[in-house]
Amino acid sequence: MDEAVRQYQIDIAKATISRRRFMTGAAIAAGSAALAACTSNNVASNAPATEAASASAAPASAAPTPVPSYKLENELFLFNWSDYFSPDNKKTFTAQYHLKNFQEDTYPSNEDMLAKLQAGGKGQYDIAVPTAEFSATLAKGGFLQKLDKSRLPNLKNVNQRFLTLPFDPNDDYIVPKDWGTTGIIYRGSVKEPVKSWADFWTLATGKYSGKTLVVDSPGDVFVAPLRMHGYDVNTDKTDELEVARKELLKLRPHLQSIDSDNYPDTLRSGDAVLALAWNGTAYLMQLEPKYKDTGYTIPTEGTIQWVDTWVLLAEAPHPNIAYTFLNWIQDPNIQVIESNYAGYASANDAAKPLMDPAFVKNPAVYVPDDELALLSVATDQSGNKQRADIWAEFKAAG
Amino acid sequence: MLPASFWYLFLLVVPLALVVVYSFGERGTLGGYTPAFTLDNYSTVFERPAPFLTSLWMSIAGTILCMLVAFPLAYFIASRAGRRKGLLIVLLVIPFWTSFLIRTIAWLLILGPRGVSGFLSDTTGLDIRLLGTPLAILIGIVYNYLPLMIFPLYVTLERLDRTLLEASKDLGAGRWATFRQVTLPIIWPGLITGSILVFIPLMGEYVVPAILGLGRVFLIGNVLQLDFLSSRDWPAGSAKAVVLIAIMLVSVSFYVWATNRGRRTRDVSVL
Numbered sequence: 001m002d003e004a005v006r007q008y009q010i011d012i013a014k015a016t017i018s019r020r021r022f023m024t025g026a027a028i029a030a031g032s033a034a035l036a037a038c039t040s041n042n043v044a045s046n047a048p049a050t051e052a053a054s055a056s057a058a059p060a061s062a063a064p065t066p067v068p069s070y071k072l073e074n075e076l077f078l079f080n081w082s083d084y085f086s087p088d089n090k091k092t093f094t095a096q097y098h099l100k101n102f103q104e105d106t107y108p109s110n111e112d113m114l115a116k117l118q119a120g121g122k123g124q125y126d127i128a129v130p131t132a133e134f135s136a137t138l139a140k141g142g143f144l145q146k147l148d149k150s151r152l153p154n155l156k157n158v159n160q161r162f163l164t165l166p167f168d169p170n171d172d173y174i175v176p177k178d179w180g181t182t183g184i185i186y187r188g189s190v191k192e193p194v195k196s197w198a199d200f201w202t203l204a205t206g207k208y209s210g211k212t213l214v215v216d217s218p219g220d221v222f223v224a225p226l227r228m229h230g231y232d233v234n235t236d237k238t239d240e241l242e243v244a245r246k247e248l249l250k251l252r253p254h255l256q257s258i259d260s261d262n263y264p265d266t267l268r269s270g271d272a273v274l275a276l277a278w279n280g281t282a283y284l285m286q287l288e289p290k291y292k293d294t295g296y297t298i299p300t301e302g303t304i305q306w307v308d309t310w311v312l313l314a315e316a317p318h319p320n321i322a323y324t325f326l327n328w329i330q331d332p333n334i335q336v337i338e339s340n341y342a343g344y345a346s347a348n349d350a351a352k353p354l355m356d357p358a359f360v361k362n363p364a365v366y367v368p369d370d371e372l373a374l375l376s377v378a379t380d381q382s383g384n385k386q387r388a389d390i391w392a393e394f395k396a397a398g
Numbered sequence: 399m400l401p402a403s404f405w406y407l408f409l410l411v412v413p414l415a416l417v418v419v420y421s422f423g424e425r426g427t428l429g430g431y432t433p434a435f436t437l438d439n440y441s442t443v444f445e446r447p448a449p450f451l452t453s454l455w456m457s458i459a460g461t462i463l464c465m466l467v468a469f470p471l472a473y474f475i476a477s478r479a480g481r482r483k484g485l486l487i488v489l490l491v492i493p494f495w496t497s498f499l500i501r502t503i504a505w506l507l508i509l510g511p512r513g514v515s516g517f518l519s520d521t522t523g524l525d526i527r528l529l530g531t532p533l534a535i536l537i538g539i540v541y542n543y544l545p546l547m548i549f550p551l552y553v554t555l556e557r558l559d560r561t562l563l564e565a566s567k568d569l570g571a572g573r574w575a576t577f578r579q580v581t582l583p584i585i586w587p588g589l590i591t592g593s594i595l596v597f598i599p600l601m602g603e604y605v606v607p608a609i610l611g612l613g614r615v616f617l618i619g620n621v622l623q624l625d626f627l628s629s630r631d632w633p634a635g636s637a638k639a640v641v642l643i644a645i646m647l648v649s650v651s652f653y654v655w656a657t658n659r660g661r662r663t664r665d666v667s668v669l
Contacts, residue, residue: 111627118430141428210525216613218628257530258613262506266612269511271527383425388629389442395624396448396616 070151073318075101076325079113079125081308082106084178086341089334096328097321110134111382117143123315126322132307133380135174136167144173145312151323154330157350162307165377174309175326176347178339181298181305181367181375182220185282187273188293194274196300197228201251203274209254213267214276216260218391219378220304221248224276227301234379238386245390252397267294278306282364283343296364298371305367305375307347414643421636429630439637450645453618456532457600460539461547461593467540468547468592475548476555487552490545498542502609505538509610530612538606543599547592554588590657594650601646618642 076099078085085104094102107113110130114137117124122143130138138144149155152175155163162176186194192203201224204212214221223233225247231240256272257263264281266272268291275281282296310329316322328334335351339359345366346352352360360366367375381387424434443450475486493501507513509528518526528534558581566576604619611620618638625635 109627111630114429114630115627137428255614256527256612262612266511269516271511382429382629383427383631385425385631388624388631388634389446391628392446392449392621392624395613395620396446396452 070320070323072097072324073321074099075103075318076127076321077103077105077125077317079105079107079116079128079313081129082108084129084308084342086337088341089329089337092334093325093328097324099321114138114143117313121315122313123317125313126316126318127325128311128313129177129308130311132162132165132174132176132309133167133378135309135311137380138311139168139173143314145314145316145319146172147175147312147326148323152327152330154327157330157332157335157348159347159349161372162347165307167377167379174311175330177308177310177329178342178344179305179307179347180279180344180365182215182223182276182278182303184297184299185267185275185277185285186295186297187267187270187291188295189270190273190295194295194297197224197303198301200224200274200276200299201228201247204251205254208274210256211272212251212255212274213257213259213263213272214251214255215263215278216258218387219381220278221276221391221394222381222387223304223378224299227299227303230301233302233304233376234381236381236384236386241386241390245393248390248394249397252394258395267291279364280344283362286362286364298363298367298374300374302374302376304378306378417636417639420632421640423633423636425629425631425633429632431632431636434633436633439633440641442634443638443641449616449618449621450641452616453601453603454645454649456535456539456617457597457603460536460543460600461597463536463540464543464547464596465589465593468544468551472548472551472555476552476558477560490548494545499605499609501542502538502606505534505541506609509534509537529610530614532615534610535607535615535617538610539600539603542606543596546595546599550588550592550595551585552588554585558584586657590654594653597653598646598650601642 074097084106090102090104093099105125107116113128113130114134117128117138128138135144149171155171155175158176162179163171165171165174168174184194184197184200190203190208192207193199194203200212222244225244226233226235226240228247229240229243231237231243235241257266259266263272263275263277264285267275267281267285279296282294285291285294310326312319312322312326329338330348332348332351332354335346335348336354339346339351339355343365352366363371420431421439422435422437423431423439424436426432475483479486506529509515511519511527515526515528518524528537562580562584563576566580571579602619602622603617604623607615607617607620608623611617621638622635625631625638
């Protein structure tokens with residue numbers, strides 16, 4: 001984290017005009033006035049850029065206390081997963097803030113996003129949507145801006161537990177978006193109890209051998225054997241990972257597939273009836289009459305929750321409108337539209353009462369309160385050589 | 399002279415040298431590469447040779463299958479198709495106007511539970527599955543790489559002088575003797591070109607196993623993808639890439655040497 005702060009300071013030292021404007025805003029820290037300022041300034045969005053530049057030249061200590069002046073840009077560049085931002089909301093925001101260009105590009109994985117940011121520079125986008133543990137990685141690499149919370153009053157609508165994640169305990173970098181879990185999906189035809197990872201292993205290596213799949217994602221698959229033996233999901237202990245390795249190799253010959261792209265169809269066809277996978281798939285299947293008896297279990301040994309997060313990129317070309325967006329998107333009324341569109345649980349608690357009660361009560365969407373204790377947060381383990389090695393062995397084992 | 403060597407340097411030598419340099423480095427904290435000197439990346443390659451061996455046998459099998467399918471087809475087009483020759487060539491090419499990815503995904507549907515394997519299971523009552531098996535990969539491979547074999551073969555067959563075959567027949571050679579002693583030596587260069595064209599990209603094949611293998615068939619291309627994108631461990635991936643290049647250099651050189659040697663020493667015999 002220190003490294004990130006240092007990087008941030010270096011960035012400030014090299015800052016361009018737009019960045020200095022941001023810095024002035026941070027120095028003023030005018031609290032709740034921020035949103036008002038954003039909207040009122042919007043009217044005067046044609047004000048010359050020099051105004052803001054000269055304001056920023058004033059020393060921070062002498063800055064006038066009240067209304068900070070942010071000149072809203074008329075462009076916003078968003079880098080997002082596909083189908084993960086409501087087109088209706090996009091239209092509303094574009095109209096409300098008179099955007100001339102709301103650019104949205106998509107990526108298929110966190111790694112792909114990082115690769116593009118590394119290759120094309122940090123100034124390509126304003127906002128990106130990495131998974132939380134990956135945001136921590138990005139912050140370490142100096143890809144993110146520290147957030148000025150005074151400009152995000154709507155963060156009060158967000159559930160506290162997403163603002164104190166282990167890799168960003170003070171929530172310096174992230175605005176939580178949607179969240180979900182890794183668990184067990186089973187077709188209605190599975191009548192045996194599926195309550196735990198141990199059940200999953202027994203059924204997968206027994207009755208449903210050849211009809212079980214796992215997602216092609218080491219971060220999720222490692223969770224099951226580790227929790228089954230009561231180990232921390234983020235462990236890097238050699239002997240614990242060795243135990244996980246043995247369990248995984250035991251499971252391997254019984255798997256129908258190791259696949260993240262096509263697995264919902266595999267479950268629909270019945271080629272696999274049991275899956276270590278993500279809750280969103282179970283929810284989407286339940287919406288179809290034919291598969292409405294699809295079940296989803298949070299295993300009793302515990303599992304991981306994932307959280308996707310809005311982040312502000314280090315050299316965002318349009319920081320002011322980006323702040324406005326990050327605050328606007330946490331408005332409960334806007335958030336409801338988001339959840340209806342994406343079908344995931346929102347980190348925004350204030351939006352929950354506005355949603356369809358069946359949606360909120362569905363364990364394939366929102367984890368029931370009494371099971372929240374079963375969830376832990378995964379940190380980015382992609383640098384662990386032993387894990388990488390076990391995963392390669394797991395995949396290669398016939 | 400200068401532009402040619404310039405391109406050669408920047409498009410081949412420099413990237414290759416980078417891969418070699420990276421292969422001795424270490425993974426950076428954010429992934430990628432940090433300068434270092436270690437042989438660990440190489441030692442892990444030899445601890446887990448399975449993907450290399452799978453790639454090797456599938457590439458060899460794929461090349462042979464391509465040959466077996468391509469030869470009769472190329473022979474037919476070159477010698478029997480008559481006026482329809484041009485049309486047949488165009489028909490062969492047309493599917494390749496579509497993206498490689500889409501054609502492979504199409505096979506996912508064809509071989510899947512709602513396609514051939516579903517049909518076979520229903521008719522035989524057995525639980526037959528094609529996806530996720532080496533057979534599915536081989537089908538995908540032969541389909542995708544077939545033209546690379548057909549065209550070199552077609553070009554050589556097209557130039558085959560039919561009167562030589564008649565002469566062979568007149569001199570008392572049977573069909574097999576004619577094929578072995580007249581046709582084969584003439585189409586030999588096409589066969590070698592075709593099999594090298596198929597074999598080399600096959601060794602690095604990633605898309606077909608990724609889609610039709612359901613994550614259960616793990617080739618060297620999939621290992622590289624895992625190293626570079628998932629673990630973001632460029633040095634480990636680079637080391638494997640270097641080993642792969644070495645394997646291909648050795649196997650292709652051996653292949654060319656062995657086939658040329660065979661050709662030089664062949665004598666004509668009536669048998």
